[in-house]
Amino acid sequence: MSVLTPTAPAPPLEPHDASESPASPFVMPPVPLRLSDMTRDELTQCMLAWGEKPYRAQQVWSWMYAKLAGTVEEMTDLSKPFRARLAEVIAPLRPTAISHRVSADGTEKWLLDCGDGVATETVFIPDEERGTVCVSSQAGCSLSCPFCRTGTLPLRRNLTTAEIVEQVLFVRATMAARGVRVTNVVLMGMGEPLYNLEAVTRAVRIIMDNTGLAIGCRKLTLSTSGVVNKMEEAGRNLNVNLAISLHSVRDPVRDQLVPINRKFNLAALRRAALAWPMRGRDRITWEYVLLAGVNDTLQDARELVSWLKGIPSKVNLLAFNPWPGAPYTPTPREQILRFQEVVANAGLVTIIRDSRGADVGAACGQLAGTAGEPELFHAPMQGRLDSLEKLPRI
């Protein structure tokens, strides 16, 4: 499909960052105006710059995020002239889905067009008590974790604030039309969120705004593969849950599974986790994908327990979701249960996360398009691993 053919250079990643600081004057963003790129405060400043009253911003905000209007025409309590003026300068309020797949277990995956030859994937995972949107922060990924299919893709570019926010908006509106609730957001889709921290921070603020999408801090989880030098800033600016891809507590093994470990090793990761600001009874979630013969012995489980000592933690054990060409096989279920027993017996909350959406490539570690989708999704990963080898260890 032509929309995925590499074309235009990436747009500036953060067109509005200057307005984030109270000392900086508001700079009117370029037309077409992407409303979901703006925080509520910036939208207010935008309305003031247009000579409108501040309440206009709250009206528009509420239509976009609370009443889920898909077009300006639906914003019926705005005057006709104002609607016409808005419609002339703004970009569409929602992204276009290039493809949509539904798993036998109810999980859904969309490939969303980012409009410049780039696309990204978003997943909705329903269960009895909640509906979770798994959001991407980058188109592709630069980190090459070899168990993760996204890691076989090139990094096309960081997503903008609007492109992150609109994934949630898109799924919430789609689900609302069916009477299904979206309650949780996890930044665990394509990409490493801390490599796009400015846009992610702004997007999280918009998603959490309690007059709009109103996803609470306990319902929003930021994930990282362990970008230690960005964790302090993320912890300071984002009052959300943290999940860290761990997968081994032995440096030589983690160097292979999570190549950024060659730059920020386990000791550095542990220090950063201990410094993460915790609220009350919060815990860091450690993601641990079990790979047969790699990291799944009972000795691995005991070492995990001992490594986590002193860190308020919860462990998510993930069964590996195979994909074509994957260099690993899943750990048998009985061994996962034995591994869980060792960790749980040490007093750690340990959950086996069942695979969701694997039949449509929507499960953890599988986001990389689907057969028949363009070559964007099939770049070789050798080369990027080589360059990671050269990173100095910190």
Ligand code: SF4
């Ligand atoms: S696990 Fe995360 S950081 Fe690693 S390659 Fe996949 S998307 Fe990138």
